[in-house]
Amino acid sequence: MSIADGIFIDMCKDILENGVSTEGEKVRPKWEDGSDAYTIKRFGVVNRYDLSKEFPALTLRRTAIKSCVDEMLWIWQKKSNNIHELNSHIWDSWADETGSIGKAYGYQMAVKHQYKEGLMDQVDRVIYDLKNNPYSRRIMTNLYVHQDLSEMNLYPCAYSVTFNCTKEKDSNQFTLNAILNQRSQDVLAANNWNVCQYAVLVHMLAQVCDMKVGELVHVIADAHIYDRHVPLIQELIQREPMDAPDFWLNPDIKDFYEFTVNDVRLDNYQTGPQITNIPIAV
Numbered sequence: 287m288s289i290a291d292g293i294f295i296d297m298c299k300d301i302l303e304n305g306v307s308t309e310g311e312k313v314r315p316k317w318e319d320g321s322d323a324y325t326i327k328r329f330g331v332v333n334r335y336d337l338s339k340e341f342p343a344l345t346l347r348r349t350a351i352k353s354c355v356d357e358m359l360w361i362w363q364k365k366s367n368n369i370h371e372l373n374s375h376i377w378d379s380w381a382d383e384t385g386s387i388g389k390a391y392g393y394q395m396a397v398k399h400q401y402k403e404g405l406m407d408q409v410d411r412v413i414y415d416l417k418n419n420p421y422s423r424r425i426m427t428n429l430y431v432h433q434d435l436s437e438m439n440l441y442p443c444a445y446s447v448t449f450n451c452t453k454e455k456d457s458n459q460f461t462l463n464a465i466l467n468q469r470s471q472d473v474l475a476a477n478n479w480n481v482c483q484y485a486v487l488v489h490m491l492a493q494v495c496d497m498k499v500g501e502l503v504h505v506i507a508d509a510h511i512y513d514r515h516v517p518l519i520q521e522l523i524q525r526e527p528m529d530a531p532d533f534w535l536n537p538d539i540k541d542f543y544e545f546t547v548n549d550v551r552l553d554n555y556q557t558g559p560q561i562t563n564i565p566i567a568v
């Protein structure tokens with residue numbers, strides 16, 4: 287059984303058993319029919335994934351690895367905020383008539399900042415430090431830019447990553463670890479989606495910086511199950527988990543900007559049946 291399935295099942299049980307409902311309160315998101323989208327929420331969920339042990343894809347149902355990597359590269363590599371450069375339709379509801387989601391996600395990654403070492407964007411700053419200063423405790427990105435929030439169509443949810451390198455005893459290679467900070471998480475639609483995205487990112491950065499992969503720690507401030515997702519989650523966590531898939535990343539790629547979705551694959555990825563047409567609160 288995959289470890290990621292166990293973590294997911296425990297988190298869902300914890301939210302359902304110990305979480306609190308927002309029913310009847312003032313909430314922002316709405317369902318397609320205009321009614322309020324309430325949640326059962328749990329504050330302060332922390333999940334740890336040891337990427338050296340397995341790739342943390344859920345087997346209870348299939349995570350669309352190509353689409354989620356495509357979105358991660360859209361933000362981290364293309365540094366785009368336009369849905370016309372995204373191959374899925376997951377952001378359509380938040381885009382304007384030009385396809386822009388405003389000054390969110392990729393827009394912030396493309397902004398160049400003046401550092402002592404030169405003019406760089408946040409992604410290049412991370413790669414620079416991993417290669418030149420791996421013991422730095424200052425390697426992090428931040429998309430939650432208050433001065434631009436009024437021009438974002440949705441505030442960033444997975445808003446910050448802190449990278450930290452360790453060296454195991456008797457090893458001459460660094461291990462790359464990361465903490466993903468998330469302020470808000472739609473557990474059914476996007477929990478494993480976000481986990482797989484950042485697991486792939488850690489694998490990619492480790493490969494181009496000649497490091498091993500270590501832990502991904504996912505810190506979630508508000509982990510919630512939407513009211514219309516509760517029966518779907520209840521059924522999902524009754525399923526029998528399977529073994530984790532094998533993760534393949536094209537070993538020939540040594541430049542982060544050369545990765546494409548075709549350089550990532552999950553082999554032997556067995557899963558339970560897909561839950562189709564999950565309603566998304568907007």
Ligand SMILES: Nc1nc(=O)c2c([nH]1)NC[C@@H]1CN(c3ccc(C(=O)N[C@@H](CCC(=O)O)C(=O)O)cc3)CN21
Pocket residue numbers: 315350353374375376377380440472474475476479561564566567568
């Ligand atoms: N309520 C809500 N939940 C989210 O997860 C979410 C938002 N809003 N707003 C912005 C983005 C868009 N995200 C989304 C939106 C839809 C899916 C979704 O429909 N997922 C399907 C598969 C999609 C595919 O195969 O391409 C799924 O089965 O999980 C996932 C993430 C994550 N974010």
Ligand SMILES: O=c1ccn([C@H]2C[C@H](O)[C@@H](COP(=O)(O)O)O2)c(=O)[nH]1
Pocket residue numbers: 314315440441443444470471472473476477480
């Ligand atoms: O990567 C993502 C992006 C969005 N979400 C979810 C979390 C919430 O359910 C909504 C955003 O609503 P807010 O009211 O702004 O919190 O989108 C996610 O889980 N992962």
